[in-house]
Amino acid sequence: MYCVKCGVRLTDGVRRCPLCQTAVWNPDGTAAAEPTFSDRYPKPLKSRRYPILAFLTAILLALSLSALICCLTVLHRVAWSGYVMLGCALVYFAAIFPFWFDRREPLIFVPLAFVLICGYLLYICLYTKGSWFLSFAFPVTMLAGVLTTASVALFRFGKRRRLLKTGILLVLIGCSAMLIEFFEALTFDTKMFLWSLYPVCAFSLIGLFLILCGLIPPWREYVERKLFL
Amino acid sequence: MSQKWMRLDNAALIFPAIRQRRWVNVFRVSTTLTEPVDPVVLQQAVADLMPRFPSMYVRLKSGAFWYYLEELPKPPEVREDYAFPLTLMQEKELKTCCLRVMYFQNRIAVEFFHSLTDGTGGMTYLKTLTARYLSRKHNLEIPAEQGILDWRQKPQAEELEDSFVRNTNGVALNDREPDALRLRGTREPNFLHLTTGVISTDALLEAAHRHGSTVTVFLVSVMAEAILNYQAERCPVRKRRKPVKITVPINLRRLYGSRTLRNFVLTLNPGVDPRMGDYTLAELCRVMAAQLAAEGTAQQMAGRIAANVNPQQMFLIRAVPLPLKSFIMRVVYNQRGESKGCINVSNLGVVRVPAEMEPWIQRMEFIIGTQRSYPNNCSIVTFGDKTCVNMIRNIRESELERRFFSRLVELGVPVLIESNEK
Numbered sequence A: 001m002y003c004v005k006c007g008v009r010l011t012d013g014v015r016r017c018p019l020c021q022t023a024v025w026n027p028d029g030t031a032a033a034e035p036t037f038s039d040r041y042p043k044p045l046k047s048r049r050y051p052i053l054a055f056l057t058a059i060l061l062a063l064s065l066s067a068l069i070c071c072l073t074v075l076h077r078v079a080w081s082g083y084v085m086l087g088c089a090l091v092y093f094a095a096i097f098p099f100w101f102d103r104r105e106p107l108i109f110v111p112l113a114f115v116l117i118c119g120y121l122l123y124i125c126l127y128t129k130g131s132w133f134l135s136f137a138f139p140v141t142m143l144a145g146v147l148t149t150a151s152v153a154l155f156r157f158g159k160r161r162r163l164l165k166t167g168i169l170l171v172l173i174g175c176s177a178m179l180i181e182f183f184e185a186l187t188f189d190t191k192m193f194l195w196s197l198y199p200v201c202a203f204s205l206i207g208l209f210l211i212l213c214g215l216i217p218p219w220r221e222y223v224e225r226k227l228f229l
Numbered sequence B: 001m002s003q004k005w006m007r008l009d010n011a012a013l014i015f016p017a018i019r020q021r022r023w024v025n026v027f028r029v030s031t032t033l034t035e036p037v038d039p040v041v042l043q044q045a046v047a048d049l050m051p052r053f054p055s056m057y058v059r060l061k062s063g064a065f066w067y068y069l070e071e072l073p074k075p076p077e078v079r080e081d082y083a084f085p086l087t088l089m090q091e092k093e094l095k096t097c098c099l100r101v102m103y104f105q106n107r108i109a110v111e112f113f114h115s116l117t118d119g120t121g122g123m124t125y126l127k128t129l130t131a132r133y134l135s136r137k138h139n140l141e142i143p144a145e146q147g148i149l150d151w152r153q154k155p156q157a158e159e160l161e162d163s164f165v166r167n168t169n170g171v172a173l174n175d176r177e178p179d180a181l182r183l184r185g186t187r188e189p190n191f192l193h194l195t196t197g198v199i200s201t202d203a204l205l206e207a208a209h210r211h212g213s214t215v216t217v218f219l220v221s222v223m224a225e226a227i228l229n230y231q232a233e234r235c236p237v238r239k240r241r242k243p244v245k246i247t248v249p250i251n252l253r254r255l256y257g258s259r260t261l262r263n264f265v266l267t268l269n270p271g272v273d274p275r276m277g278d279y280t281l282a283e284l285c286r287v288m289a290a291q292l293a294a295e296g297t298a299q300q301m302a303g304r305i306a307a308n309v310n311p312q313q314m315f316l317i318r319a320v321p322l323p324l325k326s327f328i329m330r331v332v333y334n335q336r337g338e339s340k341g342c343i344n345v346s347n348l349g350v351v352r353v354p355a356e357m358e359p360w361i362q363r364m365e366f367i368i369g370t371q372r373s374y375p376n377n378c379s380i381v382t383f384g385d386k387t388c389v390n391m392i393r394n395i396r397e398s399e400l401e402r403r404f405f406s407r408l409v410e411l412g413v414p415v416l417i418e419s420n421e422k
Helices: A049-075 A081-100 A106-127 A133-156 A162-188 A197-215 A217-227 B011-018 B039-048 B119-138 B201-210 B215-234 B252-256 B281-295 B298-313 B322-337 B399-410
Strands: B005-007 B026-033 B058-062 B067-071 B099-104 B107-113 B193-200 B244-251 B265-268 B343-350 B361-368 B376-383 B386-393 B415-419
Touching: A049 A081, A081 A106, A106 A133, A133 A162, A162 A197, A197 A217, B011 B067, B011 B322, B026 B119, B039 B099, B039 B119, B107 B119, B119 B244, B119 B343, B119 B361, B193 B201, B193 B361, B193 B399, B201 B215, B201 B386, B215 B244, B215 B281, B215 B343, B215 B376, B215 B399, B244 B252, B244 B281, B252 B298, B265 B281, B265 B298, B343 B361, B361 B376, B361 B386, B376 B399, B386 B399, B399 B415
Parallel strands: B244 B343, B343 B376
Antiparallel strands: B005 B067, B026 B107, B026 B361, B058 B067, B099 B107, B193 B386, B193 B415, B244 B265, B376 B386
């Protein structure tokens, strides 16, 4: 028998071509092909991941519960144990929870981690009766979250134009320093342009250099030649 | 009584260091007889060969500074073959025995951890095992010729030597070269697809000679052409295409007259850059032959050997503790080890056996496992008028196999396809 698509000869009795999966029509209807290998499979390798994850989860749970019990026994209310419990929850969702999944999509888990950090800071702000969350902690955390997610997305989808992407990110990081100082001034009544201009200048200069290297091939080749590892 | 042990040869050093929980570098040689295999007789034959092949009946052990091989107290037990070849040799198994002897219907298969030997050494063992099996089973007198060793003899010192160390010229060759295209696909974790193309040796030789090349160069060129076309279809913008290079193991025994049964191969990566333009098959044959001829000389190879052997002989490196050394080797391998080629095309060449054995053997096969990052690999062996081209893959897509074998059919080489897919 021959495959009409690939032109190769096939062993008698096969139903599909192993190369292109085209169905094979056999007018004689001969018996099924002789197997070339047995039906015996090796024992599948047990995953080490789940027991380790379960162990780490149990440790964090025990830590949270013991902090809560100590706090309730001594102070008869949830005091410092709130920090411990929420801290454990944060560690769990940021560092352990994604590993339960076979496909860890960083574009979901990275923003999730920053949302949880925001929640933790909100708790601290409310507990300490502060007024710095909305005007400082929230925008700064969100800014860091957006920048981190953007870098993950830029480098995850396509490995091309890495110099250009790194340059753009460095410029954005530099500019975000100014925004952080703005929120700092708004919340804590400090002066503007005390420190942010230094990172803005440094990051922007390096970033612009990398953008130019990314756009001008001879520059790019020079940088790669001089800095390869 | 203390057991005998031996150092790993220079090429073997890398394999224990780079092995992973789900990947170990193994290869298989097998022979298909004209009658079903008797496991009891096979077990006896395996036991008979134990004193003759001390470098094969070993297990992997770790010392403070290096891994080493320790002789087994008793021969390994033969077992029935699995549903697919080259199943994972787990760490526990490597510490028990680095060799598997398996049978299924008419087939005797031997799988080796690559630290023990290479394809040529493996084939010598398989041929001697088959000869011993047939002698026991049918009272045949099979002479020790055509690569079959006399099982009653003591092992020769030159069979156990590390030929790399003996054949280095001390001047390390700088082999900096650009990275090649990486083939990709949908991973299938618990299965290896094996597609065997059975080709008439005469038809293959005729096609190769028509292109003015050897069988190896011809098949390497057809493979390169298949990958070039595959890449051109997936990446229409020419300047974004990557070099297509084929990793070709070179048997150094012929170059240096070595008779070692341990590893003695080095690889070359002949290839073309598709950004320079399209290549016809005839051009590919010329380019591949020229590159293999230029790089495969004894002098060039001695330089490549030196590049591997020199670090091994430096006292400071030898004194580094094994875990740190393994870590460094793994890092270097990750950076450079598999980035210079797209696929292995390993041709073991023509296997000959004494006339007394020939009527009992249908065919010989040679299968190399997938690399850590190459999803496909190809191995070739010729026995009589059958050349078996085994293509193995750990991905679902069979596009490369389809292109490669279809192209052979287009070139007037009839191919019979067999597969282990259920």
